[in-house]
Amino acid sequence: VLIDKGEHRHFMAKEIHEQPTVIGHTVAAYVDAARQRVVSPAEALDFNSIDRLTLVACGTAYYACHVAKYWFEAIARLPVEIDIASEFRYREPPLSERDAAIFVSQSGETADTLAALRYAAGKVKSVLAVVNVAESSIARAADIVLPIRAGAEIGVASTKAFTCQLVTLATTAILAGRQRGAIDAAEEARLCDLLAEAPRRIAEALTLEDGVAALAQEIARARDVLYLGRGAMYPLALEGALKLKELSYIHAEGYASGEMKHGPIALIDDAVPVVVLAPTDPVFEKTVSNMQEVMARGGKVALITDANGAALAGADAWRVVVLPRIDRFIAPIVYAAPAQLLAYHAALAKGTDVDQPRNLAKSVTVE
Numbered sequence: 001v002l003i004d005k006g007e008h009r010h011f012m013a014k015e016i017h018e019q020p021t022v023i024g025h026t027v028a029a030y031v032d033a034a035r036q037r038v039v040s041p042a043e044a045l046d047f048n049s050i051d052r053l054t055l056v057a058c059g060t061a062y063y064a065c066h067v068a069k070y071w072f073e074a075i076a077r078l079p080v081e082i083d084i085a086s087e088f089r090y091r092e093p094p095l096s097e098r099d100a101a102i103f104v105s106q107s108g109e110t111a112d113t114l115a116a117l118r119y120a121a122g123k124v125k126s127v128l129a130v131v132n133v134a135e136s137s138i139a140r141a142a143d144i145v146l147p148i149r150a151g152a153e154i155g156v157a158s159t160k161a162f163t164c165q166l167v168t169l170a171t172t173a174i175l176a177g178r179q180r181g182a183i184d185a186a187e188e189a190r191l192c193d194l195l196a197e198a199p200r201r202i203a204e205a206l207t208l209e210d211g212v213a214a215l216a217q218e219i220a221r222a223r224d225v226l227y228l229g230r231g232a233m234y235p236l237a238l239e240g241a242l243k244l245k246e247l248s249y250i251h252a253e254g255y256a257s258g259e260m261k262h263g264p265i266a267l268i269d270d271a272v273p274v275v276v277l278a279p280t281d282p283v284f285e286k287t288v289s290n291m292q293e294v295m296a297r298g299g300k301v302a303l304i305t306d307a308n309g310a311a312l313a314g315a316d317a318w319r320v321v322v323l324p325r326i327d328r329f330i331a332p333i334v335y336a337a338p339a340q341l342l343a344y345h346a347a348l349a350k351g352t353d354v355d356q357p358r359n360l361a362k363s364v365t366v367e
């Protein structure tokens with residue numbers, strides 16, 4: 001199959017803008033829209049027969065696992081551990097028949113993730129692989145394969161694979177919630193409807209590209225950038241910072257909003273932009289007070305929120321990006337879009353190689 005950039009300057013731009021379509025494919029693969037119910041190969045595992053779920057991956061796929069931890073715990077009331085594959089595999093973590101493990105990989109070939117999967121196989125009840133490349137080593141070595149259906153991803157920095165991983169993991173959390181009796185049919189229907197809404201919402205978020213590009217021009221002048229988030233927005237802050245580092249070579253770090261005061265706040269001055277990812281959710285007020293701590297020290301806050309959040313807390317911010325108001329369940333999927341666009345446009349401003357950042361590889365098959 002010939003894959004080209006179409007009307008886009010870079011594969012990354014094409015892949016960012018494909019998200020409404022490919023997320024739609026992922027939702028269609030795992031949600032029975034008529035019955036408002038998840039249908040998934042993961043049904044082969046009885047989530048009621050396990051006490052713990054371990055999620056393992058590298059890079060951006062690891063941050064998808066980190067978001068999923070919030071979902072599995074809230075929706076399925078299932079204890080979750082997450083780890084990066086290179087640590088998990090050498091730690092020799094104790095595992096039993098009362099565990100299941102999910103390995104997430106776009107390529108399905110990452111050496112550390114494959115080795116981590118082989119370590120878990122045979123020890124746990126069931127090994128699941130969430131992969132984009134369905135004919136991959138990681139898929140072949142798993143008991144259950146959950147394809148994310150993002151289509152070929154060429155840009156080294158992962159974008160559409162991340163959001164499709166999120167959708168796949170979200171549906172798995174819903175399934176686990178149903179099996180464990182943690183959610184009823186009405187709640188499953190509500191969550192399925194929200195996922196069905198995600199393609200439209202991410203398309204709306206992508207229409208804000210010009211505003212995000214203007215912010216990126218300013219961010220591109222910084223030497224250091226902080227990203228803050230709370231709850232499931234915390235891993236999004238980590239992913240946003242990773243994207244900026246990978247693409248623009250600007251030093252960026254993500255922190256949990258509440259952890260700022262325990263160290264990173266020492267970095268704050270008017271040269272350090274702080275990107276705050278904060279939909280109006282039950283922890284919004286807490287994040288606003290962390291924002292105020294930053295601003296009181298001369299920090300420049302770029303607040304990415306919804307209209308409600310902008311009205312409540314936008315007045316003192318340096319820049320505000322206003323996204324559609326969405327349920328907190330799908331916020332990590334939708335807020336990925338501005339984080340990706342910010343890194344992309346910062347890279348354009350810096351003139352870096354967007355699709356092939358220095359020193360990085362799309363698939364890391366060495367340890």
Ligand code: G6P
Nearest residue numbers: 059060061105106107110158361
């Ligand atoms: C490389 C890529 C990252 C990716 C990571 C894991 O470092 O540059 O974008 O997130 O590998 O890759 P995987 O194919 O296992 O998801």
